[in-house]
Amino acid sequence: RKMSVLGLDWQIAEPPQATDAETRLAAEVRGYMQGLADFDDMLLDMMDAVGHGFAALEITWQFSGSLQLPQSFKHTPQSWFRWDKHDNLLLKTPDNPMGEPLWSYGWVVHRHKMRSHQAARNGLFRTLAWLYMFKHYSVHDFAEFLELYGMPIRIGKYGAGATKEEKNTLLRAVAEIGHNAAGIMPEGMEIELHNAASGTTATSNPFLQMADWCEKSAARLILGQTLTSGADGKSSTNALGNIHNEVRRDLLVSDAKQVAQTITSQIIGPFLQINYPNADPNRVPKFEFDTRDPEDIAVFADAIPKLVDVGVQIPESWVRDKLVIPDVQEGEGVLAR
Numbered sequence: 001r002k003m004s005v006l007g008l009d010w011q012i013a014e015p016p017q018a019t020d021a022e023t024r025l026a027a028e029v030r031g032y033m034q035g036l037a038d039f040d041d042m043l044l045d046m047m048d049a050v051g052h053g054f055a056a057l058e059i060t061w062q063f064s065g066s067l068q069l070p071q072s073f074k075h076t077p078q079s080w081f082r083w084d085k086h087d088n089l090l091l092k093t094p095d096n097p098m099g100e101p102l103w104s105y106g107w108v109v110h111r112h113k114m115r116s117h118q119a120a121r122n123g124l125f126r127t128l129a130w131l132y133m134f135k136h137y138s139v140h141d142f143a144e145f146l147e148l149y150g151m152p153i154r155i156g157k158y159g160a161g162a163t164k165e166e167k168n169t170l171l172r173a174v175a176e177i178g179h180n181a182a183g184i185m186p187e188g189m190e191i192e193l194h195n196a197a198s199g200t201t202a203t204s205n206p207f208l209q210m211a212d213w214c215e216k217s218a219a220r221l222i223l224g225q226t227l228t229s230g231a232d233g234k235s236s237t238n239a240l241g242n243i244h245n246e247v248r249r250d251l252l253v254s255d256a257k258q259v260a261q262t263i264t265s266q267i268i269g270p271f272l273q274i275n276y277p278n279a280d281p282n283r284v285p286k287f288e289f290d291t292r293d294p295e296d297i298a299v300f301a302d303a304i305p306k307l308v309d310v311g312v313q314i315p316e317s318w319v320r321d322k323l324v325i326p327d328v329q330e331g332e333g334v335l336a337r
Contacts, residue, residue, distance in 0.1 A: 001222060002047040004252050005259060006040055009290040012268075015283040025276060026285040029268055032069060033287070045075040046259055049112035052078045053123030054089065057108040067275050070267055073108060087119040105270045110262040112255075128218055135214035142207030157190040223248050256289035263287040 012030040015022055036042070042057065049055040055075065062071035082090050082099045089109055090099025102109070114122055154177055156170040264287045272279045 001050050001251065001255060002044055005043055005047055005256055005289070008252075008256055010260075011288055011290065013286045013288050015285070018283075022283060022285075025272065025279060029271065029285045032067075032271065033268075038072065042073045043259065045073065046108070046110040046262065047112075047255065048075065049110045050255065051123055051125045051128075053119060053121075053126075054078065054081075054109060054111045056081060056089065056102075057110075059106055059108060061105075070271060083118075083120045089119075105274070108262065108266045110259065110266075112258060124221060127221055131214045131218045131221075135211050138207045138210040138214070142205070142211075145207065223251065253291045256291050260287045260289050 012026050012033060014026040018026065033039070045057055046055050056078070057073040057075055059070045060072040060074065061068055063069075064071075080092055082092060084090055084099070089102060091102055092099050111119060112122065114124065154174045156174045158167060158170050162170075264284065268287060269281065269284055272284055273281065
């Protein structure tokens, strides 16, 4: 989800029916955005809001000629902040651990909205935490199962008059046989080897099934589907994969639009308000990602000859009668004339 946004082209769109002054402002904003050295890093940091629900970047302003520019954007850990009851983001400081309001023009706060809910409950990690816990409990239990039942069960037998020291000797021998495949014990004692537990096989393993369910559920939450990331060769077909990819694309378009809205309102807007205070805040240039599907040139090229063959040839006599076109020299097309 975070990396997919980096592959999109972007542009600075002028407001509708832009004046000459607004066109110049759009060109100024376009030059500023193209000059950002860490633009891709900024996009990745903003997309951190998909998991946490929000991402806060501290702005460093710097003069460049006569302009005051947002020069760098430093990602700040989400643990430094807290939400109040009105969904306002507060910065926790040593002097005020309950948080204080963020400075105007000092922060870019991208809120990734997945549902109409409290801001603190919008993060994807809130749901993924349960799947993470369930999966790792299952993997831990599976590792213990392999350690306990992956080798034969050893049972040592001693006589009725065996002393405590002889019992300990037999126990050490049983343990050594399990780990070292060798051991010694006094004469008269006996060790039996029983087959390992066979209730769980490779085809019906509850631990692996649980881990697989958690992974697929996490993929559905993150990507909206499973076939583009976990094709199993059984139910995955090309048609079904294309349908699942459309769902993934819907999420990409949604992510791109939310990031573009934040860049327009919290980066381009303050840039213009500080350097061009007379600019109309309702007609600022907008940052837009190009989320259109690329055209399939092969399909287009294959369709053109078919469309040409469908065309109906107009009889020359009909053209002469209706349009009263004079005779033309042989070889010249009537329609062209």
